[in-house]
Amino acid sequence: MNSKRIWLFGCLLIISFYIFSLYGLPTEVPSSGHDDDLFISHALSIGRGNWLDSNYDQLTLIKGPYHSVQMWIFSIFRMPPLFGLRVFYSIVCVIFCTTCLKKLSSWLKCLALTCLLFDPLLLGTGPGWRLLREVSYIPIELIAVTAGICSIDILKSFDYNLKQVEKKYALIICLIITYFSLGLLMITREARFVVVATALYFSIHVFCRVFISTRYFNSKFLIRLLPIVIACFVSINGPVFIVKLINQSHYGLYISNEFEEGSFKSFYQNLSSVKKLGSSQKQYVPIDQESIDLIRSVANDNDLSNVLSNLDDLVWKTPGCNINQDLCGEYAGGWFMWALRQSMFSTFQIDTPEQFQDLTRKLNKQIIEVCDQNKNILSCVQSSYGYLPYPERWANDGRPFVNFLKTSVSHFQYLISPANNFAYGQITHMSKNAKELGVSLAEFSPKKLSDFADKISRLNWVGRLLRNVLITSFAFVIIRLLIIDARSILLLFEPSLAFIGILGLLTFIVLVLVHITSFPSRGYLNIVSPLITVYIWRFYDILVYRSNPSRSTAN
Structure with a gap:
């Protein structure tokens, strides 16, 4: 044939x-x-x-x-x-x-x-x-x-x-x-x-x-x-x-x-780089609850403080906890991103993408100001590029590339x-x-x-x-x-x-x-x-x- x-x-x-x-x-x-x-x-x-x-x-x-x-x-x-x-x-x-x-x-x-x-x-x-x-x-x-x-x-x-x-x-x-x-x-x-x-x-x-x-x-x-x-x-x-x-x-x-374009990526990068001075960041945790509470306490009831206060613990902390018990009580991985967006939309009246971009630019400016004014209690050294944490955050045991290889x-x-x-x-x-x-x-x-x-x-x-x-x-x-x-x-x-x-x-x-x-x-x-x-x-x-x-x- x-x-x-x-x-x-x-x-x-x-x-x-x-x-x-x-x-x-x-x-x-x-x-x-x-x-x-x-x-x-x-x-x-x-x-x-x-x-x-x-x-x-x-x-x-x-x-x-x-x-x-x-x-x-x-x-x-x-x-x-x-x-x-x-x-x-x-x-x-x-x-x-x-x-x-x-x-x-x-x-x-x-x-x-x-x-x-x-x-x-x-x-x-x-x-x-x-x-x-x-x-x-x-x-x-x-x-x-x-x-x-x-x-x-x-x-x-x-x-x-x-x-x-x-x-x-x-x-x-x-x-x-x-x-x-x-x-x-x-x-x-x-x-x-x-x-x-x-x-x-x-x-x-x-x-x-x-x-x-x-x-x-x-x-x-x-x-x-x-x-x-x-x-x-x-x-x-x-x-x-x-x-x-x-x-x-x-x-x-x-x-x-809105994830790859606009100002949300920069805001997320800066926020997820914040930690309590002298503390270490956990794998899978963009920003721990202790750091969130610290930002709220020094943010003087501004828009950033209001957004972080309205994060939905019940909905967005559960997925990470279900995967890893060590993450219970924290916003794990990509779920923090969803929690943050949800809080922004529930805290403010946002009817257009332009309003959302204006808000993220404002929040980004406020997180930078909070960091500049509270260097005695907060460390804001950049530890993420966009949504990707730096290698030191890829593992809790200090061996990020071993974890990557495994x-x-x-x-x-x-x-x-x-x-x-x-x-x-x-x-x-x-x-x-x-x-x-x-x-x-x-x-x-x-x-x-x-x-x-x-x-x-x-x-x-x-x-x-x-x-x-x-x-x-x-x-x-x-x-x-x-x-x-x-x-x-x-x-x-x-x-x-x-x-x-x-x-x-x-x-x-x-x-x-x-x-x-x-x-x-x-x-x-x-x-x-x-x-x-x-x-x-x-x-x-x-x-x-x-x-x-x-x-x-x-x-």
């Missing part, structure tokens, strides 16, 4: 089995006003023409809107959002295997597709069955990787002076898709550093490759190149720019989200073989909104829910088996290369693999830092998991090409 037919038949068979395995499984939607419920509410508001909310409040601009937009789009087609995102992901996986694994046989491409679809973290763990932003992030992440790899491959095949017209246009399209996808990632999750660093590497590589592929670099060539550079710049910045314009139109302020190993082990402890819990109290959006809720008998959980457990087992076989084969190939031709190991840093590796590694590092400074982050490793599979199979494709450069790309 022709290899193209084998690949086509294999795709249809694998995707059919994938959809059959997922169809009918309900979505896990717990009561989560800052996550699932918020995204559902925003999606419904978008559908009604009110953008993220008809009235601005403390939750309106806290997170990127792309996930809500995605869910709204699937609701238009009467498709459950999670199921629709799974189908979208499967299509992207097929495109990746078709365009980026050209040297592999059709059978191996089918195996690669199976590994991507039956990812153990996406299908076999609890976060994979929730409507968290990661389920929208992952397909776009894979589109960026796919288009980026295609760009790199096209550049490799260029003759001098880039005169191959068809390849030139294909390159431009791939570059625009890559940068636009990276731009979408920036309005999905808040870790823009990862996207910017990845885009910077990719841009440097593309520029260097174009320079190498061209005999000369003169003003005429640069003028011809300028529109492409502008198109790429607009592509990556366009999503954020559009969100800012829409937010300005609806809420009166040119801003995309957590990295633990997270990597989870990536390789994630434990399955999933069970459907109580559904959200906002179930009416979820149903209106078309979400398939877990409103079934305990027996039926147990059957669903068993099916997810089997998906976890299949995913872990595929992942372990893939990792074992990769380790075997690496060892064999070290024995036969050690220089071949440099292929691990081939430009397209470096592109995947930088995106995956930086995301992994950010999640490890979140885990040791803020809250448990294992559940978010699902945005890294497919990149492991993509990296290994792309490496195999490069090995096949290296061993047989003349191999037909039809296979």
